[in-house]
Amino acid sequence: xxxxxxxxxxxxxxxxxxxxxxxxxxxxxxxxxxxxxxxxxxxxxxxxxxxxxxxxxxxxxxxxxxxxxxxxxxxxxxxxxxxxxxxxxxxxx
Amino acid sequence: xxxxxxxxxxxxxxxxxxxxxxxxxxxxxxxxxxxxxxxxxxxxxxxxxxxxxxxxxxxxxxxxxxxxxxxxxxxxxxxxxxxxxxxxxxxxxxxxxxxxxxxxxxxxxxxxxxxxxxxxxxxxxxxxxxxxxxxxxxxxxxxxxxxxxxxxxxxxxxxxxxxxxxxxxxxxxxxxxxxxxxxxxxxxxxxxxxxxxxxxxxxxxxxxxxxxxxxxxxxxxxxxxxxxxxxxxxxxxxxxxxxxxxxxxxxxxxxxxxxxxxxxxxxxxxxxxxxxxxxxxxxxxxxxxxxxxxxxxxxxxxxxxxxxxxxxxxxxxxxxxxxxxxxxxxxxxxxxxxxxxxxxxxxxxxxxxxxxxxxxxxxxxxxxxxxxxxxxxxxxxxxxxxxxxxxxxxxxxxxxxxxxxxxxxxxxxxxxx
Numbered sequence: 436x437x438x439x440x441x442x443x444x445x446x447x448x449x450x451x452x453x454x455x456x457x458x459x460x461x462x463x464x465x466x467x468x469x470x471x472x473x474x475x476x477x478x479x480x481x482x483x484x485x486x487x488x489x490x491x492x493x494x495x496x497x498x499x500x501x502x503x504x505x506x507x508x509x510x511x512x513x514x515x516x517x518x519x520x521x522x523x524x525x526x527x528x
Numbered sequence: 529x530x531x532x533x534x535x536x537x538x539x540x541x542x543x544x545x546x547x548x549x550x551x552x553x554x555x556x557x558x559x560x561x562x563x564x565x566x567x568x569x570x571x572x573x574x575x576x577x578x579x580x581x582x583x584x585x586x587x588x589x590x591x592x593x594x595x596x597x598x599x600x601x602x603x604x605x606x607x608x609x610x611x612x613x614x615x616x617x618x619x620x621x622x623x624x625x626x627x628x629x630x631x632x633x634x635x636x637x638x639x640x641x642x643x644x645x646x647x648x649x650x651x652x653x654x655x656x657x658x659x660x661x662x663x664x665x666x667x668x669x670x671x672x673x674x675x676x677x678x679x680x681x682x683x684x685x686x687x688x689x690x691x692x693x694x695x696x697x698x699x700x701x702x703x704x705x706x707x708x709x710x711x712x713x714x715x716x717x718x719x720x721x722x723x724x725x726x727x728x729x730x731x732x733x734x735x736x737x738x739x740x741x742x743x744x745x746x747x748x749x750x751x752x753x754x755x756x757x758x759x760x761x762x763x764x765x766x767x768x769x770x771x772x773x774x775x776x777x778x779x780x781x782x783x784x785x786x787x788x789x790x791x792x793x794x795x796x797x798x799x800x801x802x803x804x805x806x807x808x809x810x811x812x813x814x815x816x817x818x819x820x821x822x823x824x825x826x827x828x829x830x831x832x833x834x835x836x837x838x839x840x841x842x843x844x845x846x847x848x849x850x851x852x853x854x855x856x857x858x859x860x861x862x863x864x865x866x867x868x869x870x871x872x873x874x875x876x877x878x879x880x881x882x883x884x885x886x887x888x889x890x891x892x893x894x895x896x897x898x899x900x901x902x903x904x905x906x907x908x909x910x911x912x913x914x915x916x917x918x919x920x921x922x923x924x925x926x927x928x929x930x931x932x933x934x935x936x937x938x939x940x941x942x943x944x945x
Contacts, residue, residue: 479782483771
């Protein structure tokens with residue numbers, strides 16, 4: 436339970452948002468060329484980090500726009516919010 | 529057995545004010561080397577060590593636990609035990625566990641308070657009715673007891689349920705597995721710990737794994753907060769923290785760890801003598817032997833390791849509980865907590881070898897691992913000892929996420945998630 440600062444609407448309760456999971460998983464450019472291992476990696480394998488994680492959120496009960504969040508999953512503190520297409524902040528690598 | 533529990537030992541110890549009971553399990557310092565090390569001292573991990581010692585004659589085993597045994601999800605779940613899963617592979621797995629539960633107290637000489645009070649799953653719409661009826665047929669073909677109850681029979685079996693057709697999600701019927709029920713979760717961990725300890729298993733608490741030492745494609749040992757421990761076989765049973773351990777070996781797992789909540793009410797006189805689950809409105813309830821209502825809520829939608837959950841999840845569950853059981857409207861809730869559950873994309877567990885020799889994973893139990901504790905331990909022990917899965921856990925390998933041969937129990941098997 437925490438607040439998320441939507442880049443379009445401002446700070447709202449987390450229950451207004453839906454989690455889109457890990458961010459920056461690149462959709463395969465040539466799906467027909469992919470091996471089973473690569474499909475598994477893309478579809479199922481997740482970093483599932485305890486600590487600082489880059490993730491996607493959707494303001495489902497608000498503007499319905501997608502954006503990225505940097506969050507510490509060990510204490511749910513949000514460290515940064517940035518829009519889709521923007522480069523992830525480098526100081527959290 | 530040096531200290532067999534019986535009515536006589538109870539009387540004898542009562543005469544000395546229960547001050548002379550022996551320690552139930554040892555508290556050793558880690559040795560330099562073990563034949564096999566189990567990472568995670570919850571029910572599944574302790575059961576794995578117990579069966580490795582008992583059935584596979586391994587003499588030199590350790591269980592490493594970063595906190596205290598049974599302090600993770602084993603002590604945080606709502607203790608429901610059932611085996612009415614849809615698919616053959618799941619039915620085989622969970623009924624194997626249920627059959628062990630039926631004699632577990634005798635086997636361990638430890639009362640795990642297994643109570644076959646039945647588990648009822650409610651249907652609230654036409655699709656629920658079709659799905660649940662289909663599941664009872666599938667269960668019976670697999671030799672698992674299951675019956676369909678219509679609304680009147682549901683009311684008769686559990687009279688406090690509101691079966692009015694005018695509620696938002698009316699009860700259209702339900703399934704009942706009579707062999708299902710509950711057990712005392714702490715006792716399961718303690719019983720296995722005592723049994724394992726007696727066969728020489730070292731249970732090492734307050735010992736956190738910090739790294740996995742690899743030599744090429746095989747494991748050589750573990751870096752821990754109590755120093756380096758050498759071993760050729762590592763069985764990881766770390767529930768919500770499985771991905772963290774996997775990461776130490778350079779592995780990625782198909783898991784997401786999320787908080788799952790439960791809560792208990794103040795204790796009251798016996799009011800509900802069974803377990804009632806409702807998938808559609810996400811509410812399930814039973815009553816503990818102390819008299820508390822034990823209520824299971826849902827998972828949060830996001831990855832988190834905080835062992836607490838969001839208030840809105842609890843609120844949704846309690847709304848559903850109150851509509852189904854108006855009699856509980858003035859109950860006060862006593863405690864609420866969260867556990868971190870590791871969820872697989874197909875809502876089925878992983879009991880598997882990995883591509884690293886000597887490294888085994890038992891994880892992905894998600895929101896419903898407690899019921900499988902004895903079976904999971906038995907099959908994981910088999911997998912570790914023989915370096916091959918048992919036929920009952922062969923389907924639950926890691927490779928299924930590459931081959932696509934998933935055991936898709938999401939929504940299909942009354943999995944409350």
